[in-house]
Amino acid sequence: MKSPWVKQIRDYEGNTLMQTCLQELTAFLDYHKHHPDPARSITAPDQLLEVASAFFQLKGNAVKSQVEDVEFERHRRAVEKLAVEVCGRGYRGLEPSTTAKEEEPAELLPVWPEDVVGNQEYLAAGLRLARDVAGYDFEVGRNPKKLNPVLFGQGSPGCGKTITAHAIGNYFLKYCKERGVAARFLVIRRTDWASSFQNASATQLIKIFKEQVHGFQGVVGVYWPDIDTAFAARSDPGMRSEESNILGASFGIFDGTLIPKSGKWFLMCDANYMNMDEATLSRISQDPHKIKGPNSAEDFVELMRDKKLKDFIDMLQLSDQEWLQIGQLCIDSEFSGRNVEAICQNILTRVQDVEPPPEYYQVGFAERQRILRELARPMTYQDIRDLMNRFSEFEMAAEEQNQADQFQTRVKEIVLNLSAQKAALQSLGEK
Numbered sequence: 001m002k003s004p005w006v007k008q009i010r011d012y013e014g015n016t017l018m019q020t021c022l023q024e025l026t027a028f029l030d031y032h033k034h035h036p037d038p039a040r041s042i043t044a045p046d047q048l049l050e051v052a053s054a055f056f057q058l059k060g061n062a063v064k065s066q067v068e069d070v071e072f073e074r075h076r077r078a079v080e081k082l083a084v085e086v087c088g089r090g091y092r093g094l095e096p097s098t099t100a101k102e103e104e105p106a107e108l109l110p111v112w113p114e115d116v117v118g119n120q121e122y123l124a125a126g127l128r129l130a131r132d133v134a135g136y137d138f139e140v141g142r143n144p145k146k147l148n149p150v151l152f153g154q155g156s157p158g159c160g161k162t163i164t165a166h167a168i169g170n171y172f173l174k175y176c177k178e179r180g181v182a183a184r185f186l187v188i189r190r191t192d193w194a195s196s197f198q199n200a201s202a203t204q205l206i207k208i209f210k211e212q213v214h215g216f217q218g219v220v221g222v223y224w225p226d227i228d229t230a231f232a233a234r235s236d237p238g239m240r241s242e243e244s245n246i247l248g249a250s251f252g253i254f255d256g257t258l259i260p261k262s263g264k265w266f267l268m269c270d271a272n273y274m275n276m277d278e279a280t281l282s283r284i285s286q287d288p289h290k291i292k293g294p295n296s297a298e299d300f301v302e303l304m305r306d307k308k309l310k311d312f313i314d315m316l317q318l319s320d321q322e323w324l325q326i327g328q329l330c331i332d333s334e335f336s337g338r339n340v341e342a343i344c345q346n347i348l349t350r351v352q353d354v355e356p357p358p359e360y361y362q363v364g365f366a367e368r369q370r371i372l373r374e375l376a377r378p379m380t381y382q383d384i385r386d387l388m389n390r391f392s393e394f395e396m397a398a399e400e401q402n403q404a405d406q407f408q409t410r411v412k413e414i415v416l417n418l419s420a421q422k423a424a425l426q427s428l429g430e431k
């Protein structure tokens with residue numbers, strides 16, 4: 001059954017809709033000019049802005065509830081795939097994201113346990129937890145196994161925390177599917193609970209845990225990345241105390257005061273070693289895992305030769321001994337997994353840096369691939385070593401500073417969004 005407005009939206013053309021929207025805004029402002037409640041009536045020009053933004057908030061909410069109709073399903077899904085930026089604000093579909101560039105993907109990345117190099121102990125602990133949670137007994141409402149549902153890992157930037165968690169998430173869903181167990185995996189992003197636009201706030205976190213984790217008819221895995229930002233935001237002097245308290249309540253997930261540790265769910269969270277003090281750390285977990293990333297010459301060889309560069313391995317003319325030296329150079333240069341990924345990207349670009357012949361543009365994809373391969377430029381040990389040394393010289397220092405700045409920016413963003421939104425709602429009379 002379609003509501004009449006669905007047809008209306010479809011039939012109206014854009015200009016008419018825009019005019020109607022502006023007319024409604026004028027009427028809304030007019031109404032507030034002589035609002036029956038004097039506290040809400042507009043007396044100063046500044047208030048025009050507040051009332052106008054309240055109008056658009058209402059409108060936005062209405063649109064969001066209306067596009068739930070199947071009629072719009074296809075379009076909604078298409079729009080959700082686009083990252084759109086308007087005046088420096090990022091949107092994905094109709095949902096705003098706090099930054100234009102999304103740092104954490106909402107959906108699981110296509111990575112599997114075998115893609116992860118190093119991190120084996122953490123990975124194994126996560127996979128074990130995933131299997132244990134899959135064994136929850138829905139009839140009795142308990143898990144026959146006693147388990148600690150919180151897995152916490154701490155590691156340096158770019159050591160593979162995110163991909164390890166995503167690999168465990170994919171494994172968990174597949175494992176449950178094969179056994180006919182209803183399951184879901186959630187990734188908690190800052191934009192889900194600290195966004196200035198939608199009604200996302202710290203209460204959203206509590207809602208996620210209560211409704212989408214505890215209330216879900218099935219087993220649930222949750223990944224809360226970069227949790228150090230949430231902890232830092234909570235104790236930031238700029239944070240309003242109500243929001244700080246709510247955020248604190250959501251941390252009850254760790255000690256079982258928010259939702260029971262029933263064995264029906266598990267939570268993976270991680271942080272950078274740089275930003276987390278011992279006291280906070282011990283609150284989250286008695287057993288924090290150190291995530292080291294690739295940390296031997298052999299690990300780095302595996303990451304480069306066997307994983308990231310494997311499609312072009314025939315273009316890289318290195319002996320086993322030379323590969324090991326490359327691996328050792330990664331250790332000596334203190335490269336992270338992410339650095340190495342960037343280096344491998346550079347290598348692949350170099351290998352494929354060729355001028356295709358005119359017929360390239362006339363042939364199909366497979367043929368183009370073949371031409372590229374034929375023209376590809378091999379690289380030697382010396383080439384790769386030079387490229388890595390240049391990377392180490394020019395990119396590393398900038399990267400480190402970048403990481404530190406990024407943490408501060410994220411914390412500020414959370415504090416600003418949570419506190420500013422609350423203030424704005426109050427000045428709108430909590431409509």
Ligand SMILES: Nc1ncnc2c1ncn2[C@@H]1O[C@H](COP(=O)(O)OP(=O)(O)OP(=O)(O)O)[C@@H](O)[C@H]1O
Nearest residue numbers: 116117157158159160161162163293294337338341
């Ligand atoms: N241990 C690893 N195994 C395989 N690939 C890795 C590993 N570490 C890093 N990488 C590569 O580096 C990229 C960045 O890793 P990832 O985002 O998981 O790091 P992170 O630890 O979450 O970093 P941050 O602290 O910035 O959140 C990955 O996409 C992956 O390609």
Ligand SMILES: [Mg+2]
Nearest residue numbers: 161162225226
């Ligand atoms: Mg990460």
